Structures are given as structure tokens and as C-alpha cells.
Amino acid sequence: MVVTVIGLGLIGGSFALExxxxxxxxxxxxxxxxxxxxxALELGIVDTVITxxxxxxxxxxxxxxxxxxxxxxxxxxLDLVKEEAIVFDMxxxxxxLCKTVEYHEKRTNFVAVHPIAGTEYSGPEAAxxxxxxxxxxxxxxxxxxxxxxxxxxxxxFNTLKMRTIFMNSKEHDKHIAYVSHLSHISSFMLGKTxxxxxxxxxNIFDMAGSGFESTVRxxxxxxxxxxxxxxxxxxxxxxxxNEYIDNLIEFRALIEQExxxxxxxxxxxxxxxxxxxxxxxx
Amino acid sequence: MVVTVIGLGLIGGSFALExxxxxxxxxxxxxxxxxxxxxALELGIVDTVITxxxxxxxxxxxxxxxxxxxxxxxxxxLDLVKEEAIVFDMxxxxxxLCKTVEYHEKRTNFVAVHPIAGTEYSGPEAAxxxxxxxxxxxxxxxxxxxxxxxxxxxxxFNTLKMRTIFMNSKEHDKHIAYVSHLSHISSFMLGKTxxxxxxxxxNIFDMAGSGFESTVRxxxxxxxxxxxxxxxxxxxxxxxxNEYIDNLIEFRALIEQExxxxxxxxxxxxxxxxxxxxxxxx
Numbered sequence: 095m096v097v098t099v100i101g102l103g104l105i106g107g108s109f110a111l112e113x114x115x116x117x118x119x120x121x122x123x124x125x126x127x128x129x130x131x132x133x134a135l136e137l138g139i140v141d142t143v144i145t146x147x148x149x150x151x152x153x154x155x156x157x158x159x160x161x162x163x164x165x166x167x168x169x170x171x172l173d174l175v176k177e178e179a180i181v182f183d184m185x186x187x188x189x190x191l192c193k194t195v196e197y198h199e200k201r202t203n204f205v206a207v208h209p210i211a212g213t214e215y216s217g218p219e220a221a222x223x224x225x226x227x228x229x230x231x232x233x234x235x236x237x238x239x240x241x242x243x244x245x246x247x248x249x250x251f252n253t254l255k256m257r258t259i260f261m262n263s264k265e266h267d268k269h270i271a272y273v274s275h276l277s278h279i280s281s282f283m284l285g286k287t288x289x290x291x292x293x294x295x296x297n298i299f300d301m302a303g304s305g306f307e308s309t310v311r312x313x314x315x316x317x318x319x320x321x322x323x324x325x326x327x328x329x330x331x332x333x334x335x336n337e338y339i340d341n342l343i344e345f346r347a348l349i350e351q352e353x354x355x356x357x358x359x360x361x362x363x364x365x366x367x368x369x370x371x372x373x374x375x376x
Numbered sequence: 377m378v379v380t381v382i383g384l385g386l387i388g389g390s391f392a393l394e395x396x397x398x399x400x401x402x403x404x405x406x407x408x409x410x411x412x413x414x415x416a417l418e419l420g421i422v423d424t425v426i427t428x429x430x431x432x433x434x435x436x437x438x439x440x441x442x443x444x445x446x447x448x449x450x451x452x453x454l455d456l457v458k459e460e461a462i463v464f465d466m467x468x469x470x471x472x473l474c475k476t477v478e479y480h481e482k483r484t485n486f487v488a489v490h491p492i493a494g495t496e497y498s499g500p501e502a503a504x505x506x507x508x509x510x511x512x513x514x515x516x517x518x519x520x521x522x523x524x525x526x527x528x529x530x531x532x533f534n535t536l537k538m539r540t541i542f543m544n545s546k547e548h549d550k551h552i553a554y555v556s557h558l559s560h561i562s563s564f565m566l567g568k569t570x571x572x573x574x575x576x577x578x579n580i581f582d583m584a585g586s587g588f589e590s591t592v593r594x595x596x597x598x599x600x601x602x603x604x605x606x607x608x609x610x611x612x613x614x615x616x617x618n619e620y621i622d623n624l625i626e627f628r629a630l631i632e633q634e635x636x637x638x639x640x641x642x643x644x645x646x647x648x649x650x651x652x653x654x655x656x657x658x
Contacts, residue, residue, distance in 0.1 A: 212587070272570050276566065278587060311590055337569045352610065364568045364571065364595050
């Protein structure tokens with residue numbers, strides 16, 4: 095099995111590590127940043143570094159680049175690969191990508207995949223083992239991929255100890271905007287607000303244990319990964335962001351009015367998230 | 377040493393556990409909720425449960441009730457305790473409390489304390505060992521307390537492995553609004569926004585690994601603890617919340633304009649939080 099991973103950062107790099115370790119695959123790597131490619135080679139993330147024109151012999155090609163490059167890259171790769179090759183991406187937005195490849199003659203070779211895993215770090219140095227363990231993997235629009243391609247991808251992710259679920263790409267983008275993308279925006283803006291006021295940083299240092307540290311964790315995330323996601327999934331994100339801002343404005347009014355009953359009711363209703371998240375732990 | 381802890385929830389309960397374990401103190405407990413008092417006794421958090429009129433023999437009285445009850449309770453307790461007793465609170469807001477006791481004849485017996493520790497759980501069942509280990513403790517307006525009282529309190533918190541720092545109560549309330557209180561509001565409203573859209577909860581369950589879980593953790597916090605904090609520290613919180621909303625609106629405009637450069641610049645500047653938080657880890 096010849097596998098090529100394109101994009102050797104946190105996700106692609108961690109995935110390559112697992113393919114080598116758990117499936118004993120030989121993994122070829124491609125990265126448009128020569129330093130990243132070199133680093134991935136040094137760190138043993140990939141066995142060799144190749145150029146895109148060499149993927150014609152690959153059995154599996156994994157696309158792990160920022161989402162703005164995905165649609166064009168997917169077409170380019172599908173054009174090049176052999177008839178029976180399987181191509182899948184690992185991006186956080188799906189609708190535009192699926193639309194772009196919709197009428198490609200090798201559409202059934204392609205599987206739209208979103209493994210829900212990550213950390214706030216980036217680049218090949220951020221690649222780690224066990225990143226995907228016990229997490230959820232989403233395959234979108236599976237009816238547009240060949241059953242063989244879907245089965246192969248599910249098997250690979252099963253080996254990585256992921257639970258695969260299936261969604262429509264449009265629904266995926268809507269839900270992920272609320273549950274993932276909005277979290278990143280709220281965290282980035284929290285970090286920004288606090289950095290602006292705490293210019294000497296000493297107070298952040300001293301007070302971060304008070305809930306700030308976990309809430310702001312995502313504000314360490316890569317701008318190069320996230321800017322394209324926010325733009326690609328613009329419509330859904332703007333809806334979620336508008337609702338978030340409206341909720342903040344409502345809550346602000348309750349504080350202004352010193353409306354203790356209203357504040358408690360709102361927080362109590364939101365405490366329900368506890369049961370939802372406890373459900374996840376089970 | 378006779379110690380009384382008033383308020384046997386997460387903070388008071390955890391503190392009582394440590395006083396018993398590390399300092400071998402006999403701890404008396406008071407809670408206006410008889411079920412909480414009974415539970416604390418059952419769980420071995422306190423040795424006995426007493427009523428407020430019995431605190432006249434206490435050497436140390438710890439006030440661990442919601443912040444809206446603190447000013448009145450502090451006065452009541454200072455009125456009752458013996459001449460050499462030490463009284464300190466553990467609340468998250470300080471300015472109003474310090475103003476209320478400012479001219480009390482036993483003001484120097486009182487120390488305004490804020491140990492920066494907690495979890496998103498509440499009540500006596502939430503009391504745990506090691507809650508305070510390696511965290512920061514803030515003493516406000518120390519020049520208004522007797523050197524003996526301050527030294528005693530610092531020693532107790534040292535034994536609990538906390539690092540004590542000193543701040544002015546007004547400054548404390550301003551900084552904690554940004555670094556702690558705002559985090560809770562952003563988290564509560566994130567939880568609310570996602571619960572509103574994800575009515576069947578299945579998608580939260582499946583997608584929570586994508587950053588949502590850590591960002592929304594604080595939305596599990598106690599409404600009874602937090603509603604008084606938001607009202608007590610209203611002015612500072614409204615300032616921080618206004619800046620937060622303004623930042624979200626600015627970021628929304630960048631997304632609307634698909635301004636990739638602006639988005640990246642904003643996120644890159646905020647990534648600086650990484651170094652600030654890494655500083656904390658050292």
C-alpha cells in the first residue's frame with residue numbers, strides 16, 4: 095500500500111505517524127513548505143518526501159492542507175491518481191469541497207472526511223501519536239463515494255480507534271460552525287479583550303487559574319488554519335456569531351438591570367450542557 | 377485553634393478538608409442550608425455543625441458564602457467574635473466588601489482573601505482535597521488588616537501550597553472581571569447559543585471534541601454563586617463585556633469582508649496568549 099499525505103502539519107503529520115505505526119504503511123509526504131517537509135522527514139513522520147507529480151502510483155492520498163486549498167487540490171489530485179486510488183481530505187469544512195468535486199470523473203474515488211481531533215498547536219513539530227484515539231470521525235455525503243472507498247477509509251479510522259459517523263456535507267458545515275468554529279472565535283476574542291486591558295501581563299499570569307486558561311486555550315490556534323475556515327464557512331459562522339452576540343447583549347441587559355432571577359434562570363438552563371457533556375464521557 | 381467555616385460548598389468545604397488534614401484543626405461548620413450542613417458532617421468535611429451565635433469562641437472564622445451575602449455577614453461575624461479572632465472571606469469580589477467593613481471597630485481583625493481556585497461544580501459534594509495546591513491566593517488591602525492577621529492567613533495558605541500576592545481591592549475587582557468573570561460569561565453564552573441550535577443534542581455529543589468541551593466547561597458553574605458576582609462587580613464586568621462584544625463585532629466584519637489578512641493579523645496578535653500562559657507553566 096503506497097500512501098501519500100499532503101500537508102505535514104498537526105493533522106497530516108499525526109495521521110502519518112499512526113499510519114506508519116499501526117498499519118505499517120510506507121508513507122510519502124508532500125508539503126509546499128520545504129522546511130516543513132524536511133522537518134517531517136527528520137522527525138520520522140514520513141519515509142520519503144515526493145513532489146505532487148509522483149502521486150500517480152499512490153493507492154491512498156490524504157489531503158491535510160488548510161481548507162482554502164482543498165477544493166483545487168482535490169481536483170488536481172483526482173486528475174493525477176490511478177483509477178483505483180482512494181483520495182480523502184481531513185478538513186473542517188465540507189460543502190464547497192464536495193460541490194467542487196461533484197462532477198469529477200473520479201468523484202467516487204473521493205471521500206470527504208473530518209476527524210474531530212486537534213490541539214491548539216501547528217506544524218510538523220506538533221504531530222503526536224494518539225491524537226485520534228477515541229475521537230469521532232465524520233464522513234460526509236458517503237453515497238457519492240464508492241462503497242469500497244468508504245469501507246477502506248472507515249477501516250483505516252477504526253484502526254486509529256476512531257468512531258466514524260455519517261453526515262450530509264451541508265449539515266456538517268452548519269453544526270460544526272456552532273460546536274467548533276464559534277468556540278474558536280469566542281476564545282480568540284476573549285484572549286484579545288484580556289490582552290488589550292492587561293498590558294503588563296502580570297495579572298493574567300496571576301489570575302489565569304480562575305477559568306481563563308481553559309476558556310482561552312483555543313486562542314493559541316493557528317491563524318493560517320483558521321482564517322480559511324472562517325471564510326469558507328462564512329454563512330454558517332455568521333449565523334452562529336450573530337446569535338452568540340445577541341445572547342451576550344441579552345445577558346448584559348440582565349446584569350445592567352441587576353436581574354438576579356433572570357441571570358440565574360439563564361445560567362440554570364445552560365447548566366444542562368453538563369448532562370450533555372457527561373453523556374459524552376459515558 | 378478553633379476554626380469555623382461558614383458556607384460548606386465547593387470552596388468552604390474544600391478549605392475545611394485541608395484545614396483538618398494539613399493543619400489538624402478541629403473545624404466547626406455553619407451553613408444556612410440544613411441539608412448542606414448535614415451532608416458536610418456526613419462527608420467528614422467538618423467535625424461539628426454549630427449556629428452563628430456560637431462563633432464567639434472561634435480563633436479563626438472563614439466566610440465562604442456567595443458574594444452578595446458577604447458584606448452583611450462580615451459585619452455580623454466581626455460584631456460577634458472575640459478581640460483577637462481572625463476573620464477572612466474567600467469571595468471573588470472585594471471592593472464593596474472592603475468598603476462595608478471599612479470603619480468596623482474590628483476591621484484589623486479582618487483579611488480580604490481570594491484564593492484563585494475552583495471547579496465548575498458546587499455544594500458540599502463538590503469539596504475535594506488539593507483544590508488549592510500550587511494556585512495563587514490574593515490578599516486585598518492588606519494595610520487595613522493587622523500584621524498578625526495577615527501573617528496568620530498567609531501561613532495557612534502557604535500550608536495549602538498556595539502562593540499569596542497582594543492587591544488593592546479596587547484593582548482586584550477590575551482585573552478579575554476581565555480574567556475570570558468575563559470567561560464565565562463567554563462560556564455560558566457559548567453553551568446557550570449551541571444548546572439553542574442543537575436541539576436534539578446529538579451533534580453536540582458527536583462534535584464536542586472539536587474545542588467546544590473545554591471552552592464551554594465554565595457554563596456548568598453554579599448560578600447561585602455567579603449571579604451575585606456578576607451583580608456585585610457590575611461596573612467592571614460591563615466594561616469588559618462591552619469590549620468583548622466590540623471585538624466580536626469587529627471580527628465579524630472581517631469575516632463578512634473575507635478579509636484574510638485582517639483575520640490572520642488579529643489571531644496572530646492574540647496567539648501571544650500562548651507565551652503568557654506558558655510563562656505560567658514554568
